[in-house]
Amino acid sequence: MLKFRFIKLIPIVLFLGIHINTVYGQVSPPGLGKAKTASWSVLGLRRKLDSAGTKEALTYIGLGTKSTPDDSNPFHKQAIWVLNHEVYHKFAPNQQYSYALSYRRQNVYDEKIPYHNEGVEQEFRLYGRYAYTVKLNERWKWKNTLRQEFRKFFTADFHKAEENFQFRTRLKSQVNFKISDKNKQELALSAEGLFAISKLNEPDTWSSFGYKETRLGFYYMTDIPKTPLRLDVGYMNDLIKGYDQVDFGVHYLAVDLIWNLPYHKH
Template identity: 40%
Template sequence: MVKIWSAILLGTIINVNCLAQFSPPGLGEANTASWFAVGLKQQLNETKTVTSATHLGLGRISTPDAYDPFEKASIYVVNEEITNRFRKNWAYSGALSYRWQNKYKDTSPYDLDTPKARQELRVYGRFSYMNSLNKMDYSFSYRPELRFFYDPDFSAATKNTQFRSRFRAKAAFNLNALETHKISTTAEAMFSTTRSDSWSAFEYQEIRFCLYYSMTLPSQKFTFNLGYMNDLIGKQNITAVHYLAFDIMINNPFHI
């Protein structure tokens, strides 16, 4: 049993509530997967232009011969992101993330591999354009990432460094006048180069499609997000992984 607990974390989203979920991380090739996260989002200044978002999350996967998305523990994530909305429609972010991901053998009974896990330290930025049209909020973003991989003892993994670029489009549709119920959809394409002894070619790797329903309880400052993600890995022999995702956010618990 894995217990998730959090201290007082910072976070909330900027005025256009278009980046409202803690989206699932990619968990590699599997049939199905699940993702749960809890976090806080908090405004950091009186003009509400600087925000911080922190979340803790865990993911589970099915075995290759089954479809239970909760069967095996896969990943544990701690993530912190600071956002500055410096213009009406423009924002940039900086973030730091730590991840522990279990590695399993690809033959039955799919026990832990050797080494049993991969650790990751990730530094990334985000540049976003955001706007609204009637009942729809939408955004386009570019996210460059630098990823460092380690074995469980913190020695460098065989594939030890990766630079990845992520391009995402997102739209959120308000379902009521109070904007407490939303449906959102995203599409995100990823390109990367990885170093072992030398750097590989920089090329397309995967694309992810998400569909979410969000419900906000303003008086309790909670937002609940329930979603589905389809991760299409590869260019020719494509692997489709189906994710069930759920996260809980606490919105702006401290007034500035």
């Protein structure tokens, strides 16, 4: 059933990709809340937007599933689907900014056994990102990123959600190691901290700004020979503040398949 829903979304990606790009970097999983394990799958399109290669874009559809806090099946429950479009501009040899618009539809489950589905929460997200990359040598590079988000929430029928909107700050540091020039094979190790403040609808008040979670990632990335496709396979460990029902955080398996399109002058 999940596979069928995902296949139906592919034409939307192909349509949006006409306006799109080549950013070599994995699509990190979104946080899927309380669980023991989770999965994240992406189909995307990337295209260069100028002949110099300084501007590019990425559009993708992502599908997330998860286990309950009591089992280890990462495909047990439908968790989220995401439609995301981001434009990048490398304005200096080692500096880049980007801006993005995202729509997310996430299933909400009861926190007590048998973890019934309580409904769906919708989210519209705007964010900007600044990245500074240091090339340490021919094989190693170090990238530090600041990402600021605005998140607006609705129920499934666009009524008020418990949380009205949120401002979230994300700080990420990532080290990439080039394995081989053949197929542009790389390994990436990352750590990201998330901090947020929210405006609530019920009660009508602000939360306090503070630390929310840490996400640790490890990825293998490679071009698929004789195709325009790039494959990213990775693992993420999500350490959620105050969630001690599982040991060592929530474990994610992630797979991205990205179709790279070259620049075409109109």
